[in-house]
Amino acid sequence: MYFPRYWHLxxxxxxxxxxxxxxxxxxxxxxxxxxxxxxxxxxxxxxEALEGLKKxxxxxxxxxxxxxxxPLREERIEEISGESGLSAVVTRAKSGPLILNTAAIMFxxxxxxDPPLSLRGCLGLLFPGKKPDHYTETLTKIEKAASLHAGFxxxxxxxxxxxxxxxxxxxxxxxxxxxxxxxxxxGADPLFTRLCERQSCYRARLTAKPWRLKMKGAxxxxxxxxxLITRHTKWLQSYAKACIGTGACRFLKAIGTSSExxxxxxxxxxxxxxxxxxxxxxx
Numbered sequence: 001m002y003f004p005r006y007w008h009l010x011x012x013x014x015x016x017x018x019x020x021x022x023x024x025x026x027x028x029x030x031x032x033x034x035x036x037x038x039x040x041x042x043x044x045x046x047x048e049a050l051e052g053l054k055k056x057x058x059x060x061x062x063x064x065x066x067x068x069x070x071p072l073r074e075e076r077i078e079e080i081s082g083e084s085g086l087s088a089v090v091t092r093a094k095s096g097p098l099i100l101n102t103a104a105i106m107f108x109x110x111x112x113x114d115p116p117l118s119l120r121g122c123l124g125l126l127f128p129g130k131k132p133d134h135y136t137e138t139l140t141k142i143e144k145a146a147s148l149h150a151g152f153x154x155x156x157x158x159x160x161x162x163x164x165x166x167x168x169x170x171x172x173x174x175x176x177x178x179x180x181x182x183x184x185x186x187g188a189d190p191l192f193t194r195l196c197e198r199q200s201c202y203r204a205r206l207t208a209k210p211w212r213l214k215m216k217g218a219x220x221x222x223x224x225x226x227x228l229i230t231r232h233t234k235w236l237q238s239y240a241k242a243c244i245g246t247g248a249c250r251f252l253k254a255i256g257t258s259s260e261x262x263x264x265x266x267x268x269x270x271x272x273x274x275x276x277x278x279x280x281x282x283x
Contacts, residue, residue, distance in 0.1 A: 001103045001201035002071045003089055004030035007223050010042035014053060025049060030071060072199060074099065075222040080271065082264050088271065090206070095217035096239055097248075098206040098275065104171025105268040106179065107204040108154075108186045112138055112162040138162065139252075145185050146256045153256040155269065157249035160212065160282045164204065164249050166272060169260035174200050205248050206275040208283035213242040246283040248276040 011026040027049055029042025074091035077098060081087060088102045100107075113134055139156075142163060146152050153169040165186065172179045174196040183193045196202055210217050219235050220228040251273065261269070 001086065001089065001101055001199065002032075003074060003076050003091055003101070004032050004038070004071055005076065006031050006033070006035040006038040007073060008035055008039040008042045010039070010046045012046065012050070014050070025053075028070065028073065030073075073222055080267065082267070087264055088268060089201075090271075090275075092218075092222065093205070094221045096210050096235070097208065100204045100206050100268070100272055100275070101199075101201045102204075102268055103201055104173070105202065105265050106165075106167035106172050106174075106182065107202040108165040108167070108183055108188050109159065109161075109192060109204070110138065110142060110163045110165070110187055111189065142186060143255050145187075148185070149182065149257065151258050151260065153254065153258045153260045156252045156255050157277070158252050158282065159249045160209075163252075165255075166204070166265070166269060168262065168265040168269065169256070169258055170262050171264055174202060204272060204276065206272070207239075207248060208243050208246045210239065212283040213239070213246070215239060215242060243279075243283075245279040246281045247279040248283070250282060251277055 008029045009026055010029065011024055013022045014025045015022050025046070027042055027046040029038045029040065029045060031037035031041060072091070074093060076089055076091055078090040079086060080089070082103070086103060088100060088105070091099050091101060093099050142156065142165070146154060146165075151169055152167070154165040154167045157164040157166070167182075172182065180193055180197065183196065192203075215238070218232060218239075220232045224232045
């Protein structure tokens with residue numbers, strides 16, 4: 001789990017040899033000790049990218065900007081230390097929500113399958129407020145999967161899109177095969193599973209998605225440029241007010257073959273529930 005304190009953006013203009021058009025090439029560098037070292041890495045990565053272009057290597061799907069080849073560029077809001085070092089970090093995601101990142105305590109988000117639009121509309125008209133069948137079916141599958149893991153214990157929450165598990169009986173190395181197997185057994189999103197492995201942490205959103213509050217995302221990503229600080233600060237104030245009365249999830253029940261809550265999980269549960277389960281409206 002690594003969230004660098006310092007970031008530096010290096011850029012240059014690249015000329016298309018065929019059309020003659022110019023386009024910007026921007027590369028980030030990072031470091032946990034100084035911006036000067038972050039700049040050195042940015043310049044090194046930029047030089048490598050330029051050398052790759054000379055050899056005919058083109059970026060695929062903005063691959064130079066993806067999370068697979070760099071740490072997550074998010075502001076560190078709070079750090080939580082455990083018995084073996086840094087246990088968790090609260091960060092702010094690109095669009096603005098707070099995120100809880102944990103070194104060992106596993107989160108699993110399971111989305112509900114989308115019913116056909118026509119069926120969704122009919123069910124809403126005929127049975128307002130009634131949970132659809134696929135909600136109950138998915139929860140049953142989650143409980144069955146939990147029963148197949150010896151000594152497994154988790155807290156199960158409802159989210160706007162489905163369910164979230166907070167595993168409590170022990171910690172798991174996000175890079176381990178065991179971690180991937182457990183995530184897959186619950187039907188976790190494959191991209192989320194890969195992100196956990198590459199970033200060596202588990203992630204859980206703590207506050208509302210801006211669009212669910214009828215807001216646009218944050219006007220700037222971290223680090224916030226000087227010219228956007230005032231605008232970004234005003235957005236954060238508006239976002240905090242809009243979040244009042246909302247929650248990222250709602251606790252449903254404890255599931256699994258045990259009721260164990262290890263000491264590290266106790267701390268994570270307190271932080272997670274204190275920030276994510278704060279209102280009646282899921283957002």
